[in-house]
Amino acid sequence: MDKEILTVENIDKSYEKKLVLQNINFTVYENDFFFILGPSGCGKTTLLRIIAGFVEPDRGRIILNKKDITKTPPNKRNIGFVFQNYALWPHMKVIENIAYGLKIKKYSEEFIKKRVKEIIEIVKLEGVENLYPSQISGGQQQRVALARALVINPQILLLDEPLSNLDAKLRDELRREIKRIHKETGITMVYVTHDQKEAMTLGTTIAVMKDKEIVQIGSPYEIYTNPIDIFVASFIGEINILKGKIVKREGDLLKIETDEGIFFVKSKKQINSENVSISFRPESAVSEEKINVIKGKLHDYEFYGDIVKINIITQKGNLFKIGVYTRDFNKYKKEENIIFSISEDKIMIFEQ
Numbered sequence: 001m002d003k004e005i006l007t008v009e010n011i012d013k014s015y016e017k018k019l020v021l022q023n024i025n026f027t028v029y030e031n032d033f034f035f036i037l038g039p040s041g042c043g044k045t046t047l048l049r050i051i052a053g054f055v056e057p058d059r060g061r062i063i064l065n066k067k068d069i070t071k072t073p074p075n076k077r078n079i080g081f082v083f084q085n086y087a088l089w090p091h092m093k094v095i096e097n098i099a100y101g102l103k104i105k106k107y108s109e110e111f112i113k114k115r116v117k118e119i120i121e122i123v124k125l126e127g128v129e130n131l132y133p134s135q136i137s138g139g140q141q142q143r144v145a146l147a148r149a150l151v152i153n154p155q156i157l158l159l160d161e162p163l164s165n166l167d168a169k170l171r172d173e174l175r176r177e178i179k180r181i182h183k184e185t186g187i188t189m190v191y192v193t194h195d196q197k198e199a200m201t202l203g204t205t206i207a208v209m210k211d212k213e214i215v216q217i218g219s220p221y222e223i224y225t226n227p228i229d230i231f232v233a234s235f236i237g238e239i240n241i242l243k244g245k246i247v248k249r250e251g252d253l254l255k256i257e258t259d260e261g262i263f264f265v266k267s268k269k270q271i272n273s274e275n276v277s278i279s280f281r282p283e284s285a286v287s288e289e290k291i292n293v294i295k296g297k298l299h300d301y302e303f304y305g306d307i308v309k310i311n312i313i314t315q316k317g318n319l320f321k322i323g324v325y326t327r328d329f330n331k332y333k334k335e336e337n338i339i340f341s342i343s344e345d346k347i348m349i350f351e352q
């Protein structure tokens with residue numbers, strides 16, 4: 001049984017009269033890389049600040065290692081925090097920024113020296129120890145912020161959109177670095193982001209937030225393949241949507257009428273209404289004429305290098321996005337009619 005590190009229980013928070021967090025519940029286990037993923041303004045930063053103790057909730061409890069810390073001041077919580085804007089002290093050298101948390105805890109000079117050296121190796125900051133934050137790159141500044149949070153050996157590390165101020169290439173590099181640091185140190189992390197790519201590639205568990213609430217918690221695979229609703233489905237990746245009506249049910253197999261014809265969908269989901277939306281991801285479309293066939297013409301395309309995403313327009317005027325390998329794309333360009341099908345277990349179904 002995995003060890004529980006952090007439990008967030010029934011958290012509500014309002015600012016003035018406006019509710020910004022509603023009944024937030026989740027548990028983070030040892031070594032988890034737990035993601036809170038949601039659009040801007042949904043309450044992610046407020047939630048992270050409540051866990052860290054910078055903001056007080058109106059209701060609910062925060063449990064860290066079986067201890068109720070809801071009323072514990074931030075500096076007594078043994079939690080590391082990495083801010084979006086790094087928040088380094090500009091008048092302190094890199095090494096002083098990193099050592100600060102240990103200095104105020106009054107560790108011996110000798111211990112501090114040893115521990116800081118260790119952390120500098122982990123985050124790969126050798127050579128810039130004696131520079132000031134203004135003299136190093138954004139990527140290095142974020143490494144300092146990570147080091148400063150890790151140096152106190154916290155029980156849990158909270159990160160608030162730590163890569164959002166970096167350009168795309170640095171973001172990819174630091175994303176891999178954070179993954180490595182998580183693996184090497186084994187520290188439990190809670191990471192807040194609006195970027196589904198970060199959550200999918202790093203996370204062991206993702207909690208998807210939508211407007212002050214958590215709507216689904218699961219592994220990246222579960223969330224991607226079995227999203228609870230269309231919001232989650234489209235936030236975590238691309239989808240095609242088609243409205244329809246269930247006309248026959250045979251166990252797991254549903255027969256659905258749409259304006260693109262009949263579709264068969266295999267689903268274990270409990271669907272109570274007859275009016276549904278069916279949905280599939282671009283990569284679920286295969287170029288063969290089997291079950292669940294859609295026919296159309298090439299409308300336009302997006303070239304990604306390895307793959308091309310093509311939009312197909314049907315006679316009824318519906319657009320469907322499918323992904324094809326670049327090496328096969330010439331074939332599609334020449335084709336008058338593009339035909340593809342989606343296997344019955346690759347179609348997601350949602351109540352309308």
Ligand SMILES: Nc1ncnc2c1ncn2[C@@H]1O[C@H](COP(=O)(O)OP(=O)(O)O)[C@@H](O)[C@H]1O
Nearest residue numbers: 015016020038039040041042043044045046047
């Ligand atoms: N100190 C504050 N006072 C009033 N409203 C706030 C404060 N902090 C955040 N909010 C509001 O709470 C909501 C959630 O904000 P935030 O937690 O920053 O979301 P996110 O990090 O997901 O973008 C927003 O509507 C924001 O305007």
Ligand SMILES: [Mg+2]
Nearest residue numbers: 044045046161
């Ligand atoms: Mg935020």
